[in-house]
Amino acid sequence: MLLDIANLSKRFSSGGRDVAALNDVSLTLDPGETLGLVGASGSGKSTLARILLRLTSADAGSIRFEGKDWLALSGAELRRRRAKMQMVFQDVLGAFNPRATVASVLGDPLRIHDIVPKVERPREIATLLERVGLPASYASRSIREVSGGQRQRIAIARAIATRPSLIVLDEAVSALDVSIRGKILELLVELQQERGIACLFVSHDLAVLRAVSHRIAVMEAGRLVEIASARQVIENPQSSAARALIAAVPRLVTGMPERPHHDV
Amino acid sequence: MRRIRNLMKTPEGMAGFGILATLILVALFAPVLSPGDPLRIAGDPLLAPFVDPAFPLGTDRLGRDVLAGIIHGTRTSLAVGIAAAIAAIAIGLCVGLAAGFAGGLVEEALMRVVDAFQIVPSFLLALAFVSVIGASVPVVVLAIALGAWADPARLTRAQVLSIRERDYVAAARVIGMHPVEIAWKEILPNALPPVLALSAIIVAAAILTEAALSFLGLGDPNIVTWGSMIAEGRNVLRSSPSLSIFPGIALVVTVIGVYLLSEGFGKTLAGSEA
Amino acid sequence: MSALCEIRELEVAYRGNSVPALTNIDLDIHAGERLAIIGESGSGKSTLARTIARLLPAGARVRGEMRWSIGQVPLPGRDLGFVFQDPSASLNPVLTIGEQVAEGARRHLGLTWRTAYERALDMLERVRIPDPAKVLKAFPHQLSGGQRQRVAIAAALAAGPGILIADEVTSALDMIVQAEIVSLLDELVREAGMTLIFITHDIALASGFADRVAIFRDGGLVEAGPTGAILTSPKDVYTRALLASHRDLSTPPLIREATS
Numbered sequence: 001m002l003l004d005i006a007n008l009s010k011r012f013s014s015g016g017r018d019v020a021a022l023n024d025v026s027l028t029l030d031p032g033e034t035l036g037l038v039g040a041s042g043s044g045k046s047t048l049a050r051i052l053l054r055l056t057s058a059d060a061g062s063i064r065f066e067g068k069d070w071l072a073l074s075g076a077e078l079r080r081r082r083a084k085m086q087m088v089f090q091d092v093l094g095a096f097n098p099r100a101t102v103a104s105v106l107g108d109p110l111r112i113h114d115i116v117p118k119v120e121r122p123r124e125i126a127t128l129l130e131r132v133g134l135p136a137s138y139a140s141r142s143i144r145e146v147s148g149g150q151r152q153r154i155a156i157a158r159a160i161a162t163r164p165s166l167i168v169l170d171e172a173v174s175a176l177d178v179s180i181r182g183k184i185l186e187l188l189v190e191l192q193q194e195r196g197i198a199c200l201f202v203s204h205d206l207a208v209l210r211a212v213s214h215r216i217a218v219m220e221a222g223r224l225v226e227i228a229s230a231r232q233v234i235e236n237p238q239s240s241a242a243r244a245l246i247a248a249v250p251r252l253v254t255g256m257p258e259r260p261h262h263d264v
Numbered sequence: 265m266r267r268i269r270n271l272m273k274t275p276e277g278m279a280g281f282g283i284l285a286t287l288i289l290v291a292l293f294a295p296v297l298s299p300g301d302p303l304r305i306a307g308d309p310l311l312a313p314f315v316d317p318a319f320p321l322g323t324d325r326l327g328r329d330v331l332a333g334i335i336h337g338t339r340t341s342l343a344v345g346i347a348a349a350i351a352a353i354a355i356g357l358c359v360g361l362a363a364g365f366a367g368g369l370v371e372e373a374l375m376r377v378v379d380a381f382q383i384v385p386s387f388l389l390a391l392a393f394v395s396v397i398g399a400s401v402p403v404v405v406l407a408i409a410l411g412a413w414a415d416p417a418r419l420t421r422a423q424v425l426s427i428r429e430r431d432y433v434a435a436a437r438v439i440g441m442h443p444v445e446i447a448w449k450e451i452l453p454n455a456l457p458p459v460l461a462l463s464a465i466i467v468a469a470a471i472l473t474e475a476a477l478s479f480l481g482l483g484d485p486n487i488v489t490w491g492s493m494i495a496e497g498r499n500v501l502r503s504s505p506s507l508s509i510f511p512g513i514a515l516v517v518t519v520i521g522v523y524l525l526s527e528g529f530g531k532t533l534a535g536s537e538a
Numbered sequence: 539m540s541a542l543c544e545i546r547e548l549e550v551a552y553r554g555n556s557v558p559a560l561t562n563i564d565l566d567i568h569a570g571e572r573l574a575i576i577g578e579s580g581s582g583k584s585t586l587a588r589t590i591a592r593l594l595p596a597g598a599r600v601r602g603e604m605r606w607s608i609g610q611v612p613l614p615g616r617d618l619g620f621v622f623q624d625p626s627a628s629l630n631p632v633l634t635i636g637e638q639v640a641e642g643a644r645r646h647l648g649l650t651w652r653t654a655y656e657r658a659l660d661m662l663e664r665v666r667i668p669d670p671a672k673v674l675k676a677f678p679h680q681l682s683g684g685q686r687q688r689v690a691i692a693a694a695l696a697a698g699p700g701i702l703i704a705d706e707v708t709s710a711l712d713m714i715v716q717a718e719i720v721s722l723l724d725e726l727v728r729e730a731g732m733t734l735i736f737i738t739h740d741i742a743l744a745s746g747f748a749d750r751v752a753i754f755r756d757g758g759l760v761e762a763g764p765t766g767a768i769l770t771s772p773k774d775v776y777t778r779a780l781l782a783s784h785r786d787l788s789t790p791p792l793i794r795e796a797t798s
Contacts, residue, residue: 034793041683041712055434082440094431097450109439148579162439177578178739179783189792204712207785211792234787248713250742251786254769 001064002165002198003029003052008061010047021047022058023222031165034192034199036209036230038245039219045202048219049170052200053087054078066165083113083162090171092151096143102129102154103139109161128157132187149180153187160191170202185211207249210234218242277528283521291338302332302488313506324496324507333488334514340489341518344405345471349463351409352470353416357459360420364428365447375421378414386411390473394482401484404477408470416459416466423455464526468519475515490515542569542701542733543590544605550585553597559585561757563602572727572734574744574765576780577754583737586754587705590735591620612701616646619694623706625686629678629693635662636674639693646697654696661692665722684715688722695726702727703735708743720747742784745769753777 010022022044029035039045050056052063054070063070066084073081086109089095096105106125110116116124126136132153138146146154152172159167169188173181189212192199203209209216209230216233218226220241226233237243290297300306305327306319313322313330321330363374381389390407397403427433428451436446477483478491485492490511497507545565551558560582567573577583588594590604591614604611612618619642622628629638639661640654649657655674662670665688678686687707694702704723708716724747727734738744744751745765752762753776760774772778 040714053434053438055437079440079442082438085438087435087438089431089435091431095435097432097436097454099453100432108436108441112440112442158435158439178741178785179578179779182783182785185792192793204714206713207787207789210787211785211789213791214793230791244714246787248717249786250717250740250746251788252742252769252781252784253745254766 001028002031002033002066003200004062004064005048005052006062006064008048008051008058008063010051010056010059020222022051025061025219025222025224027217027224027227029166029198029200031198032192032196033215034201034213036213036216037200037202037219038204038206038209038216039241040204040245042221043219043241044222045219046170047222049087049168049200049202053085053168054082080113083109084164085166085168086159086162086164088152088155088159088167088169088172090174092148092155092175095155096151098144100143101139102141102143102146105143105154105158106139106161109158113162115162124161128161129154131160131191132157133183149176149184152176152180152184156184156187156191160195160197163195164197166198166200168200168202171204172201173208174203174205181208188212204245205249206234206245218245274528274531276524276531280521280523280525280528283517284525287338287342287518287521290335291342294336294339298329298332298335300332302336303328306332310500310504312504313510321510322504322506324493324504325500330493330507330510333493334490334511336488337490337493337511337514338518340401340484340487341471341474341515344401344408344474345467345518345522347405348408348412348470348474349466351405352412352466353459353463355409355413356416356418357420359413359417360459361424361447361452361455363417364421364424371421375418378417381410381414382418384411386469387473387476390477391480391482394477399477399482399484401487404474404483407477408473411473412466412469416462419459419462420455423458424451427451427454461526461529464522464529468522471515471518471522541566542607543567544603544607546603546605548586548589548602548604549600550582550589550594551599552585552595553599557757559757560589563759565752565759565762567733567735568750569607570731570733571749572724572736572747574736574738574748574751575754576738576741576744576751578739580756581754582757583739583754584705585757587620587703587735587737591618591703593620608700612699613646615642615699616697617699618701618703619697619699621687621690621694621702621704621707624710625683625690626678628690629686631678633677634674635676635678635681635689639674639689639696642693642696657696658692661696662689664695664726665689665692667692683711684719687711687715687719691719691723691726695730698730699732701733701735703737705737706739707736709739716743741769741780742786753780 006026008022008025009020012019012021025048027035037045037048051058058071103125106128107121110121110124125139129136129138134150134153143151173184176184185208188199191197201209201213213230215227216230217224218233218239218241225241226237226239233242234246237246306329307323307327309323309325309327311319311323314320319329319331321334323329359374359378363371389411393407393410394403433446433450436450474483474489475491475494478489479495481495483489483492493511494508497504501508545563548560548563549558550560563586575583575586589600594600606612614620636655636658639658640651643649643657644651644654659670659674662673667673667685667688673681681689708719711719720743723734736744736748748765750763751765751768753760755776760776761768768777769781772781
């Protein structure tokens with residue numbers, strides 16, 4: 001087991017009231033597996049991702065990652081171990097320092113974790129770019145000159161640069177055009193098969209999760225209400241939250257919708 | 265730099281840059297343009313301007329060349345203005361960064377200090393400081409900076425607070441970047457632009473404050489400044505107004521140049537953020 | 539159905555851009571219909587919406603014609619309501635919800651503040667905001683994203699316009715709220731007999747309720763026609779590609795599933 005989250009809880013106080021953002025959530029993840037985490041906004045899925053990435057703290061519970069007590073780490077040891085758990089964000093614009101170049105974005109993690117010797121770095125950057133389907137010449141470009149879909153590819157390249165065993169994706173394709181989404185999802189699946197990376201894919205879109213997840217976990221109001229294989233959740237949902245999410249996925253309606261016509 | 269080229273595209277930027285570039289050149293080459301000590305007695309007293317080609321702007325009560333005074337005065341005004349602005353921004357940046365990163369009690373304490381300095385009128389503060397310590401160029405610079413650092417501090421802190429929440433700062437943490445490197449490479453460069461935009465206003469205010477201090481006799485008595493020239497001319501304002509008017513015009517042109525440049529900067533920054 | 543608006547050879551370019559955002563658009567808008575404008579980023583769909591609503595920024599160059607059958611060009615607010623994508627940005631954070639919804643009614647219908655507030659309350663009920671009397675006095679930041687968008691719709695409809703333009707109104711919302719907002723819009727528009735122009739990048743979402751769709755790409759109109767016809771027999775290769783890239787729950791997954 002690569003990741004073991006047990007009884008994770010977090011409360012926020014908002015306007016005098018206590019809101020449970022996460023309420024006793026437990027789940028596990030095996031190496032090379034993709035777990036889709038789905039829920040409406042406010043369900044707590046993003047909070048879980050942020051706690052997992054140590055961007056915010058939990059009030060209770062434990063996380064074991066690669067056999068170590070993940071929440072107990074701090075300082076230089078935490079920074080070192082972060083190489084094994086990386087993230088792809090939703091907001092393709094805000095996820096990069098506006099002054100960065102593609103080379104600096106990919107070079108930073110390589111440098112911090114000493115993945116390859118300094119002289120090898122340009123070549124490693126070129127390899128990473130090519131692996132995500134971008135020409136190596138992009139390295140010298142400013143991050144602002146690159147399109148949305150291309151930026152997400154660079155974000156994926158940054159995430160795999162440190163040879164992680166787990167990547168957390170938070171709504172990673174929600175902001176992309178539909179025609180590009182498919183390609184990014186294919187890339188992720190390829191990388192997973194190639195490198196055995198596990199993925200925790202957070203999204204409110206079940207259709208996206210269906211495409212790439214082995215298992216799906218459904219969250220509602222801070223609780224984990226259902227967790228099963230992707231096929232099980234889609235074809236035989238047990239929770240009302242799952243049913244609502246399934247119903248909310250837009251389907252192509254090719255017949256004329258039934259409704260009273262206006263006089264034509 | 266790309267920025268300067270963009271700046272040139274706006275009419276304000278071009279005009280401002282032109283004025284300031286000219287002034288900087290005048291300041292740099294003052295000894296060449298007007299050799300000798302500008303405070304020496306060069307000719308007959310109270311010569312009218314545009315009469316004698318040797319003294320194009322006339323002379324003052326003691327026979328000192330007005331044009332030489334204006335040319336050499338450029339050095340003082342620009343030097344004091346720019347030095348005071350740099351000092352104010354440096355102090356403001358340090359305090360703002362410390363407040364933004366530290367949080368908690370440290371942030372509260374620092375912001376109350378900022379409040380205190382913002383409440384006191386900056387000119388009175390400078391005045392008090394120079395009166396107590398004594399007038400010399402470094403003291404004047406420090407006095408002006410003391411009145412001006414609070415605005416950049418407040419702005420820097422606001423920028424740090426806002427940028428800290430951005431995804432790219434979170435991304436830097438996730439890849440394992442050291443907090444000091446995050447502050448230096450990710451946050452600071454992105455916090456700077458609005459603070460630097462403020463610098464133009466601080467330069468303009470500093471130049472005027474220096475002139476006002478000199479006018480009141482609290483500037484450095486050993487050098488010529490536009491403010492001291494205006495003060496000198498006060499005594500013969502009715503008969504020879506040009507003695508005060510010319511340095512006054514110089515001040516106006518300088519401040520307008522600084523404002524135009526900062527307008528131009530503001531426009532290019534707004535354009536590049538789009 | 540009569541043509542409410544005939545757009546002919548429309549070309550729009552923003553200031554400072556040599557490449558036009560829209561080129562040579564010929565499109566009819568029928569009265570009382572629900573028209574979906576579908577395109578990806580850069581297709582020009584939002585530009586079209588803003589051109590119709592006269593919301594283009596200063597310096598934009600517009601060429602071509604928009605012939606309206608109602609006589610004069612529709613006045614934004616009174617004849618035409620506009621709902622934006624980001625409800626956090628389209629609502630003023632320092633004004634109460636009541637003020638913002640009542641404003642349109644007051645200005646265009648000449649109502650007093652008291653009557654306008656009553657109308658605002660009525661609008662909030664129609665957009666199914668829970669506890670509307672309390673929300674009248676609340677501020678935007680106290681509401682959720684979905685509720686804010688409902689408020690934005692109420693504000694757009696406050697003066698009773700005949701046309702509603704919804705510019706990517708669900709793109710910033712999650713799936714469940716998206717479905718609710720779409721069904722709300724459908725119902726409101728049908729009740730009032732309004733014309734709805736729905737801008738979106740999601741062809742499946744539009745297919746659920748639109749009478750006609752118009753597909754845009756890179757500033758040009760690819761094809762337009764009744765929803766059923768376009769979706770079952772698309773004429774253009776781009777439309778086919780767009781339909782093919784749609785994923786829903788019945789699309790086979792990309793991963794190899796373990797047979798369990």
